[in-house]
Amino acid sequence: MIVTLTVNPAIDRVISVDRLAFEDRAYINSSRDCAGGRGLNSSYVIQAFGGETLAVLTSGGDSGKRLEAYLAGCGFRTSLVPIGNAIRTNLTITDRHGLTVNLNETGPTLEKAEVASVERAVRQALGTASWLLVCGSLPPGVPATFYGKLISMARRKNVKTLLHADGEALVEGIDAKPTVVTPNQKEADRLLSRTLLTRTHYLEAAERIRSMGAESVVLSLGSRGAVGAYPDGLIEAVPPRVDALCPIGAGDALSAAYTWAMERKANAADALRWGVAAGTASAKLPGMNFASLAQTQEMYQKVEVRRVE
Numbered sequence: 260m261i262v263t264l265t266v267n268p269a270i271d272r273v274i275s276v277d278r279l280a281f282e283d284r285a286y287i288n289s290s291r292d293c294a295g296g297r298g299l300n301s302s303y304v305i306q307a308f309g310g311e312t313l314a315v316l317t318s319g320g321d322s323g324k325r326l327e328a329y330l331a332g333c334g335f336r337t338s339l340v341p342i343g344n345a346i347r348t349n350l351t352i353t354d355r356h357g358l359t360v361n362l363n364e365t366g367p368t369l370e371k372a373e374v375a376s377v378e379r380a381v382r383q384a385l386g387t388a389s390w391l392l393v394c395g396s397l398p399p400g401v402p403a404t405f406y407g408k409l410i411s412m413a414r415r416k417n418v419k420t421l422l423h424a425d426g427e428a429l430v431e432g433i434d435a436k437p438t439v440v441t442p443n444q445k446e447a448d449r450l451l452s453r454t455l456l457t458r459t460h461y462l463e464a465a466e467r468i469r470s471m472g473a474e475s476v477v478l479s480l481g482s483r484g485a486v487g488a489y490p491d492g493l494i495e496a497v498p499p500r501v502d503a504l505c506p507i508g509a510g511d512a513l514s515a516a517y518t519w520a521m522e523r524k525a526n527a528a529d530a531l532r533w534g535v536a537a538g539t540a541s542a543k544l545p546g547m548n549f550a551s552l553a554q555t556q557e558m559y560q561k562v563e564v565r566r567v568e
Contacts, residue, residue, distance in 0.1 A: 260311050260312070260313060260387045260388050260389055260390075261301075261302075261305050261310055261311065261312045261313075261388070261389065261390045261392065261518055261519070261522060262312070262313045262314075262315060262381070262384045262385065262388040262390065262391050262392070262418075263298035263299065263301045263302045263305075263312060263313070263314050263315065263391075263392040263394060264298050264315045264316070264377075264381055264391065264392065264393045264394065264409070265296035265297060265298030265299050265314065265315070265316040265317075265394060265395055266316075266317060266369075266377060266395065266396075266397055266398060266401055266405070267296060267317070267346075267347065267366040267395055267396045267397060267398040268294065268295065268296035268298075268299055268316045268317060268318070268326060268346055268347075269294075269295045269296055269322075269326075269346060269347045269348060269349040269363070269364070269366075270292055270293075270294070270295065270322050270325055270326060270329075270346070270347075270348045270349070271292065271293050271294070271295030271348075271349050271351060271547065272290065272291075272292050272348060272349065272350050272351070273290070273291055273292075273293070273351045273353070273546045273547045274287055274289070274290045274350070274351065274352045274353070275287070275288045275289045275290070275353055275354070275355075275545060275546055276288060276352060276353070276354050277354065277355065278354045278355070278356065278358075279352065279353075279354045279356075279358045279360065285352075285354070289546070291546065292325070292329075293329055293547075294326045294329040294330050294333070295349060295547075296316065296394070296395055297394035297395035297423055297510075297511050297514075298314060298315070298316065298392060298393075298394040298395060299314055299316060299330075300394075300508055300511035300512070300515070300549070301392050301394060301511050301512075301514055301515035301518070302314040302333075302335050302515075303333065303335075303515075303549055304511070304512050304515035304516060304519070304537060304549050305335075305515050305518070305519050306333070306334050306335040307549065307551055307552060308515075308516065308519050308552045308555075309552065310519045310522060311335075312335045312336075313335065313336045313337070313338060313384055313387075313388075314330075314333075314335060314336070314337045314338070315337075315338045315340070315377070315380050315381055315384055316337065316338070316339060316340070317339075317340045317341075317342045317346065317367075317369070317373070317377065318339045318340070318341060318342065318346060319341060319342035319343055319344050319345055319346055319367060320344060320345020320346060320367075321345060322345045322346045322347070322348060323341075323342075323345060323346045326346060327339065338380050338383075338384060340373070340376050340377050340380050341376075342367060342369055342370075342373045343367075343370065343373070344367030344368055344369075345367060346366070346367060347363070347364035347365070347366045347367065347398075348364060349361070349362065349363045349364060350362040350363075351505075351507050351547055353504070353505045353507070353545075353546065353547075355504070355545075357502065357503045357504050357505065357506070357542075359505055359506060359507055361507055363396075365398065365399060366396065366398030366399065367398055367399070368398065368399040368400045369398055369399070369400035369401055370400060371400075373400075374400065374401055374402075374405065377401075378405075378408070378409070378412075381409055381412070382412060385412065385413055385416045385418050386416075388413075388416075388418045389418065389419065389522060390418065390419045390420070390421065390438075390518050390521075390522060391409065391410075391413045391418050391419070391420050391421070392420075392421045392423070392514065392515075392518060393406045393409055393410065393420065393421070393422055393423070393424065393432065393437075394421075394422075394423040394424070394511070394514065395423070395424065396424070396425065396428070397424075397428050403426075403427035403428050403430075403431050404431045405428070406422060406424055406428050406431065406432040406435070407431040407432050407434055407435035408435070410422065410432060410435040410436070410437045411435045414435075414436070419438040419439075419521075420437040420438045420439075421437065421438060421439050421440070421441060421514055421517075421518055422437040422439070422440045422441070422473070423440070423441045423442070423510070423511075423514050424446075425442075425446045425449065426449065429442065429446060429450055430450065433468065433471045433472045433473050434471070434472050435472070436472045436473065436474065437472075437473055437474070438473075438474050438475065439473065439474065439475040439476065439477060439517070440468065440473040440475075440476055440477070441476075441477045441478075441479060441510070441513065441514045441517070442468065442476075442478060442479070443478075443479040443480075443481070443510050444461075444478070444479070444480055444481065447464050447468065447478055450468065451464055451467060451468070461478060461480060461483075461486050462486060462493055462567060464478060464486075465478045465486045465487070465488035465493060466488050466493065468488070469488040469489075474490070475487065475488065475489050475490075475527065476488040477513070477514075477517060477531060477534065479509075479510050479513055479538065481506060481509070481542075482498070482500070482501075482503060482539075482542075483497070484496045484497040484498050484535045484539075484562070485513065485531060485534065485535050485538075487527060487528070487531045489527050492566060492567065493566070493567035494527065494528050494531055494564060494565070494566055494567065495564070495565050495566075495567060496528075496531045496532050496534070496535040496562055496563070496564050497535075497562065497563045497564075497565075498535050498536070498538075498539040498558065498561065498562050498563075499539075499558075499561040499562070501539060501542070501543050502543065503542040503543060504542070504543060504544060504545045504546075505542065505544065505545060505546055505547055505548075506542045507547050508541060508547045508548075508549065509538040509539070509541045509542040510538060511549075512534075512537040512538045512540075512541040512549050512550065513534040513535060513537055513538035514534070515537065516533045516534045516536065516537030516538075516555060517530045517531065517533060517534035518530075519533070520533040520534070528564050528566070529564075531564065532559060532562045532564045533555070533559060535562050536555050536556075536558040536559035536561075536562050537549075537550055537555045537558075539558050539562070540554045540555050540557070540558040
C-alpha cells in the first residue's frame with residue numbers, strides 16, 4: 260500500500276487557450292475542473308499503473324464537497340479529514356505551444372485540532388503502508404515541522420517515505436531523513452540559495468541535498484530528465500526530446516512512478532528511469548493529464564540511464 264498525503268488539496272481549473280502572449284488577448288479552447296494536489300495526483304498515477312494506494316486529504320466548504328464528488332469515481336480509497344474552512348481553487352492556463360501559467364491560492368487556515376486530526380489519519384494509514392508520500396504545500400496553521408514529524412513517525416513503523424515539498428517544509432522534512440526527496444530545479448534553487456544552470460550544478464546539488472539528511476535524492480529537471488543521488492553514487496536519466504504541451508503535474512507523475520517501481524522491487528536506476536518516463540510522457544499530453552502505463556512504457560524504452568563516473 261502506498262499512502263499519499265495532501266494537506267492542501269484544491270479544485271484545479273485547467274484552461275487551454277489558443278496562445279499566451281504578454282498584453283494580448285487569448286481565446287479559450289476548453290476548460291475543466293478536477294480534484295488536485297500533489298499527493299492526489301500521485302495516487303491517480305499509482306492507481307492507473309495498477310498499484311494500491313490510499314489518499315489522505317483534507318476537505319472543507321463547498322469546494323470540498325465538489326472535490327469529494329470528483330473523487331467518487333477515482334478508483335482508489337480516500338481518507339478525508341474534515342476542516343472548517345473551504346479548500347482552495349487553483350488555476351492553470353496552458354496553450355498549444357506548451358507555455359503554462361500556474362496560479363495557486365495559499366489555502367485555508369487549519370486549526371490545531373484539525374492538524375492533529377490529519378496526523379491521526381496518517382498514523383492510522385501507516386498500519387498497512389509500505390510507503391508514505393508527503394507532498395505539496397502546507398496551508399496556514401500547519402507548522403513547517405509537520406512533514407518532518409510524519410516522516411519520523413513513518414520510520415518508527417518501518418514505512419519508507421518520499422518528500423516532495425518546498426521552502427521550510429522541505430528543509431525540516433529533509434532533516435527528518437526521508438527515504439527519498441524529489442525536488443524540482445526551482446525548489447532546489449531555493450533550498451540551496453543558488454541558481455542551478457549547468458549539468459555540474461545539478462550533480463553537485465543532488466549530492467549536497469543528500470548530505471543534508473535524505474537517504475536518496477531525485478532532482479527533477481523537466482525536459483533534461485533527472486539526477487539521482489544515492490549512497491553508491493550518482494545516476495542520470497535523460498529522456499528523448501519531446502514537444503511538451505503541459506509540464507504541470509509532470510513532477511507528481513515522476514514521484515508516483517518512482518515509488519511504484521521501487522514498490523515492485525526495481526533498483527534505483529530502473530525506478531529513476533520509470534519516473535522520468537512517466538513525467539515526460541505526461542508533459543506531452545494536453546491540459547493537466549497523466550500518462551497511462553502503456554504510454555509510460557513506450558517512453559521508458561527511450562529514456563537513457565547512465566551512472567556518473
